[in-house]
Amino acid sequence: MRQLQVSAIKDGTVIDHIDSKSTFKVASILNIPAESRLILVGMNLSSRQLGKKGIIKIEGKVLNQEEANKIALIAPNATLNIIKNFEVVEKRRVSLPEELVGIVKCFNPNCISNHERIQTRLKVVKKAPVRLRCHYCERTMEGEDIELL
Amino acid sequence: MVSLKNKDIISIRDFTKEEILYALNMAMEMEERSYPELLKGKVLATLFFEPSTRTRMSFESAMKLLGGEVISFAEPSATSLVKGESLKDAVKIIEGYSDIIVIRHFLEGAPRLTADTVNIPVINAGDGANQHPTQTFLDLYTILRAKGSLEGLSVGFLGDLKYGRTVHSLAYALAHFPCQMLFISPPSLRMPAYQLEELRERGVKYSEHSSFEEVCHRLDVLYCTRIQQERFADPVEYEKVKGTYRLSKSLVEGLKVKPDFKILHPLPRVDEMDESLDETPYAVYFQQARSGIPVRKALLAAILGAK
Numbered sequence: 001m002r003q004l005q006v007s008a009i010k011d012g013t014v015i016d017h018i019d020s021k022s023t024f025k026v027a028s029i030l031n032i033p034a035e036s037r038l039i040l041v042g043m044n045l046s047s048r049q050l051g052k053k054g055i056i057k058i059e060g061k062v063l064n065q066e067e068a069n070k071i072a073l074i075a076p077n078a079t080l081n082i083i084k085n086f087e088v089v090e091k092r093r094v095s096l097p098e099e100l101v102g103i104v105k106c107f108n109p110n111c112i113s114n115h116e117r118i119q120t121r122l123k124v125v126k127k128a129p130v131r132l133r134c135h136y137c138e139r140t141m142e143g144e145d146i147e148l149l
Numbered sequence: 150m151v152s153l154k155n156k157d158i159i160s161i162r163d164f165t166k167e168e169i170l171y172a173l174n175m176a177m178e179m180e181e182r183s184y185p186e187l188l189k190g191k192v193l194a195t196l197f198f199e200p201s202t203r204t205r206m207s208f209e210s211a212m213k214l215l216g217g218e219v220i221s222f223a224e225p226s227a228t229s230l231v232k233g234e235s236l237k238d239a240v241k242i243i244e245g246y247s248d249i250i251v252i253r254h255f256l257e258g259a260p261r262l263t264a265d266t267v268n269i270p271v272i273n274a275g276d277g278a279n280q281h282p283t284q285t286f287l288d289l290y291t292i293l294r295a296k297g298s299l300e301g302l303s304v305g306f307l308g309d310l311k312y313g314r315t316v317h318s319l320a321y322a323l324a325h326f327p328c329q330m331l332f333i334s335p336p337s338l339r340m341p342a343y344q345l346e347e348l349r350e351r352g353v354k355y356s357e358h359s360s361f362e363e364v365c366h367r368l369d370v371l372y373c374t375r376i377q378q379e380r381f382a383d384p385v386e387y388e389k390v391k392g393t394y395r396l397s398k399s400l401v402e403g404l405k406v407k408p409d410f411k412i413l414h415p416l417p418r419v420d421e422m423d424e425s426l427d428e429t430p431y432a433v434y435f436q437q438a439r440s441g442i443p444v445r446k447a448l449l450a451a452i453l454g455a456k
Contacts, residue, residue, distance in 0.1 A: 108257060110255075110256060110257050110277050110278070111256070111257050111258050112236070112254075112256045112257065112258035112259045112261075112262050113258060115256055116235055116236055116237060116262065117235065118237070118262065131343075134258065135258075135261065136257065136258025136259075136261045136262060137257035137258040137276075137277075137279050138160060138162070138257070138258070138279055138280065139257070139279075140343050
C-alpha cells in the first residue's frame with residue numbers, strides 16, 4: 001500500500017495538483033488561515049504532471065464550485081476531490097469564474113479601486129491566455145500585469 | 150420596448166444598438182421641440198471633482214431647459230472629501246438631495262462606484278482616461294445628422310488613437326453598425342492592440358495607416374483628435390509626433406475627398422485642424438459641440454423616465 005506523504009482525511013475536500021509555489025497563495029484565497037477545522041498542507045510533493053505540487057486537505061468541509069473557482073487563476077491545474085469516509089466520491093476541476101472579486105489588484109494606479117476601501121472586481125474576458133477587465137476603470141490586463149492582492 | 154428609465158450612463162459598453170438609436174432619436178425630438186416643464190421638480194446634482202467648463206455648463210443648461218433644478222458644490226476642495234471622507238459616503242449623502250447625479254472624476258471608475266453605491270441614476274461626465282459616454286452619444290448624433298444614417302459608413306480616426314478615450318468609445322459604439330474604420334496615426338500612437346482585437350472579434354473591418362492623404366478619398370467621415378501633450382511623460386516623444394497632421398482648407402480641397410465628406414473633432418484643437426476649414430462644408434465640429442444640449446436633454450429625460 002502506498003504511504004501518503006500528507007495524511008488522509010475522513011470527510012472533506014482535497015485540493016490537489018496545485019503548482020507547489022502557489023500553495024500558500026491558494027490557502028490565503030480560500031481564507032484557510034482563519035479556519036478552525038483540521039487543515040493539512042503539503043508542498044514540494046513529487047508530481048508527474050507538475051514536477052512538484054502542493055496539496056491542501058480540509059477536514060469536514062466540502063468546497064463548492066464557486067469557492068474553488070477562485071483559485072483557478074493561480075492554480076489552473078488544481079483538482080478537487082470530495083472525500084466521504086476516506087473514499088473519493090467526486091472529482092472536479094477548477095475553472096475561471098466570470099468575475100474575480102477581491103483576488104486581483106487592478107494594475108491601473110489611477111483606478112478608484114486603488115484609492116477607496118472597496119473590493120476589486122475583475123471580469124474574465126478571455127480564459128486562455130487570461131485577460132481581465134476591471135469593473136471600475138475598464139482597463140484590460142494580462143500576463144505580468146495581473147497581480148494578486 | 151426600449152426604455153432607458155433609471156439606467157446609469159457610465160460606459161458606452163453598457164448600451165445596445167437599440168438603446169443608442171433610441172437616445173439619438175429622442176435627441177432629434179429635443180432639437181425640434183422644447184419641453185420647458187418636462188423635468189419640473191427634479192434635481193440634478195453635478196459633482197465635478199475635476200475642472201470642466203463646457204461639459205458642466207452643457208449638463209446644467211440641458212437640465213434647466215427641461216425645467217429642472219441643478220445643485221453642485223463650489224469646488225472639490227470645499228467638500229468633506231478633503232477631510233478624508235470616502236467617495237462612497239459622500240455620494241450616499243448627496244443621493245438624498247437629488248434625483249440624478251452627474252459626476253466627473255480624475256480617478257477612473259469613480260462613476261461606476263457611485264452608480265453601484267446609490268439608488269438614483271448616475272451619469273459619467275468623464276473619468277480620467279476611461280470613458281465620457283455622453284461625448285460618444287453626441288459624436289454619434291453629429292454623424293447621424295450629417296450623414297442621415299450610421300450604417301455602411303467609412304469612418305476615419307486621426308491623431309492620438311493610443312490615448313484618445315473619445316476614439317476608443319466611438320469606435321466601440323460604431324461597431325454596432327456595419328461600417329469600415331480607418332485608423333490614421335503616427336506609429337507610436339496607434340490604436341491599442343486590445344482595442345483592435347475587440348473590434349476584430351466583433352466583426353469590424355478596419356485598416357491602419359499613417360498618411361491621411363493616401364486614404365482620405367475613401368472616407369465619409371473623419372474623426373480628428375488632438376495629440377494630447379499631457380499624456381507624454383517624455384517631452385522628447387511629444388516633440389516627435391506633434392504637428393504630424395495639419396488639415397487645412399487648401400489641403401483638403403486639393404485632395405480628392407468625397408463631396409459630402411465631413412470632419413468631426415471633440416475640441417479643443419491645437420494645430421491639427423486649421424481655422425480655414427471652419428467655413429467649409431466639411432466642418433461639422435461646431436454643430437458637434439452644439440449637439441451637447443439636445444443629446445444631454447434626451448439622456449436626462451430618458452433616464453428620469455419623463456419621455
